[in-house]
Amino acid sequence: MRPPASRLPNGFVVRLNRLVRVRDGGRTLVGGAPTRVLYLTSVARRLLAGDALTVVDDTTRALADRLLETGMADPVVGSLAPADEEQLTYVVPAHERADALGRLLGSIPAGSRVIVVDDCSEHPEPVRAVAEEHGATLVRLEVNVGPGGARNAGLAAVTTPFVAFVDSDIVLEPGAIKTLLRHFADPRVALASPRVLALEAAEPGTGWIARYEEARSSLDLGVHAGIVRPRAPVSWVPSACLVARVDALGGGFSDGLRVGEDVDLVWRLAERGWRIRYEPAAEVRHEHRVTLGDWMLRKAVYGTGSLELGRRHPRDIAPVILAPWSALLVVAVVAQRRWSLPAALVLMGFTAVRIAEKVTKSDHPYRLAGTLTVTGSLAALTQAMALLLRHWWPVTVLAGVLSPRVRRAAAVAAVIDVVIEYRRTVLAAPPLSGAQSRLLDPVRFGIARRLDDLAYGAGVWFSALRGRSLGALLPDLRRRREQ
Structure with a gap:
C-alpha cells in the first residue's frame, strides 16, 4: 500500500534540523537527506x-510537507497531538527467556492489548505462564520462523x-510508545522508532565491552531525530522496538529473513x-551482549545480512x-604521493566551479x-x-603487508576514526550510572571499535563469498548529485 496524499493537521510544527544551513538572508536552504539546495x-x-x-493553512501545509520530505526539518514532537493508546496492540516475539519476557511485559502499561508469539520454544511452559500472568494473548508456533x-x-x-513490535530483551521507558504514536499525526508516517539504550542493571558491570556497548551500540542511533531512508544520516532502525501503522505494513516483514529484516522493511516502505x-x-532499554565472544558473533551475524539485502536492494547496499x-x-589522498595534495586541490577547485554553475540562484554561488x-x-x-x-579490512591487511602507504593510511584512519567516535559517543553523553568510573578509556574504546569493525566486516565477506556476490562490497559511483 502506498501512502495517502499528505494532509498535515493544523497546529503541526516542524523545525529545521541541525544539518541545514540558512543562506542568502533566509532565501536558500542547504541540507537534507541527501544534501540539496532549496530556494524559498x-x-x-x-x-x-x-x-x-x-x-495553519494550505500554504504552510505544503511548505512543511516539503521540508519534511527533503529531510530538512523534523516534527516538534511535543507539539503533535497525543494519540489514543487504545488504538495500539503490542506484539512480542519470544523464544525461551521467560524472565526477560516478564521484565518487558511488566514495563508495558497495564490494560494494553498484548500478543506474545512463542516462536517454538523448547520449553514453552514458562513462556505461557508469564504471558498468562500479565494478561497477554499467547500465540504458539510449532515451527521456529525467526x-x-x-x-x-x-x-x-x-x-x-497501530502495532508496537517489541522484542523480549527490551524494557520500555515510561511514555516512550506514547511519544512515538504522536508522529502518526502525519498521515504519511508508516513507522516510528525510539532510541535504544543499554539496560541499566541493578549492579552495573564494569566490563569494557559492556561500557563500549553503552556508548556505541549498533542499536543506538544517536541523539538527533530524523527521517529514515537509504543514504540519510539515519538509514535504518532496529526492529527491537518499532511502532507502525498496520495498513502500511501489508504482509509485514519479509519471509525468510532472519537478519536484516528491519532494514529491508524500512527500505521497502521508503x-x-x-x-x-x-x-x-x-527511549527504551536493551539487554546488550557484553561477553567478548557473544558480542563479536552478534556483530558478524549483522554483517551476514548484507547478502540478502543486496539482492533485494542492490542500489542501497553499497558500503x-x-x-x-x-x-x-x-585515490589521490590515499596514494600519498608528491602530486596527491595538488591533485586533490585541483579536483576540489574544478568541482567547486561546476557546482557554482548550478547554484546561480544563490547570492554567493562560489x-x-x-x-x-x-x-x-x-x-x-x-x-x-x-x-x-570495516568493509574492506581483509584487503587492507593483505595490501598492508606489501605497501607501507596502505599501512600508513590505515593507521591514520584508525586514529582519526577513534577520535571522532570517542568524542561523539563517550564524551558527548554521560554514562548510565552517572559514575565517572564507567567511562571507557580511549585505548580500550579504540580496541573495541576495531574488533567491532573486524567482526562485522568478516560477516560481510563470509556472506559475499558464500553467496558469490560482491554487491555489498562494491562502491556505488553516481554521476549525478541530487539537488
Whole structure:
C-alpha cells in the first residue's frame, strides 16, 4: 500500500534540523537527506520565521510537507497531538527467556492489548505462564520462523490501527510508545522508532565491552531525530522496538529473513513513499551482549545480512556512495604521493566551479559551492576510512603487508576514526550510572571499535563469498548529485 496524499493537521510544527544551513538572508536552504539546495519563494521565506513553521493553512501545509520530505526539518514532537493508546496492540516475539519476557511485559502499561508469539520454544511452559500472568494473548508456533516471522504471526491477529513490535530483551521507558504514536499525526508516517539504550542493571558491570556497548551500540542511533531512508544520516532502525501503522505494513516483514529484516522493511516502505521517523525523545532499554565472544558473533551475524539485502536492494547496499570526482579525490589522498595534495586541490577547485554553475540562484554561488565541495570531500574521506577499516579490512591487511602507504593510511584512519567516535559517543553523553568510573578509556574504546569493525566486516565477506556476490562490497559511483 502506498501512502495517502499528505494532509498535515493544523497546529503541526516542524523545525529545521541541525544539518541545514540558512543562506542568502533566509532565501536558500542547504541540507537534507541527501544534501540539496532549496530556494524559498518570498512567501515561503516570510512563513519560515526563524527555524520553525506551524501549519495553519494550505500554504504552510505544503511548505512543511516539503521540508519534511527533503529531510530538512523534523516534527516538534511535543507539539503533535497525543494519540489514543487504545488504538495500539503490542506484539512480542519470544523464544525461551521467560524472565526477560516478564521484565518487558511488566514495563508495558497495564490494560494494553498484548500478543506474545512463542516462536517454538523448547520449553514453552514458562513462556505461557508469564504471558498468562500479565494478561497477554499467547500465540504458539510449532515451527521456529525467526523474529520476523514471529512478528508477522502476531501482526495477523492485530485488529487495531497501530502495532508496537517489541522484542523480549527490551524494557520500555515510561511514555516512550506514547511519544512515538504522536508522529502518526502525519498521515504519511508508516513507522516510528525510539532510541535504544543499554539496560541499566541493578549492579552495573564494569566490563569494557559492556561500557563500549553503552556508548556505541549498533542499536543506538544517536541523539538527533530524523527521517529514515537509504543514504540519510539515519538509514535504518532496529526492529527491537518499532511502532507502525498496520495498513502500511501489508504482509509485514519479509519471509525468510532472519537478519536484516528491519532494514529491508524500512527500505521497502521508503521506496513506496512512506515516511519513517527516528525519535530519540522516546527511549527504551536493551539487554546488550557484553561477553567478548557473544558480542563479536552478534556483530558478524549483522554483517551476514548484507547478502540478502543486496539482492533485494542492490542500489542501497553499497558500503559507500561517491561521485566520480570524490572517488578520484580519495585515490589521490590515499596514494600519498608528491602530486596527491595538488591533485586533490585541483579536483576540489574544478568541482567547486561546476557546482557554482548550478547554484546561480544563490547570492554567493562560489561561496556556497566551496562549502558544498569541502563538505563533500570530508564525507568522501570519512567513507574511505570506513572502507579501509570495516568493509574492506581483509584487503587492507593483505595490501598492508606489501605497501607501507596502505599501512600508513590505515593507521591514520584508525586514529582519526577513534577520535571522532570517542568524542561523539563517550564524551558527548554521560554514562548510565552517572559514575565517572564507567567511562571507557580511549585505548580500550579504540580496541573495541576495531574488533567491532573486524567482526562485522568478516560477516560481510563470509556472506559475499558464500553467496558469490560482491554487491555489498562494491562502491556505488553516481554521476549525478541530487539537488
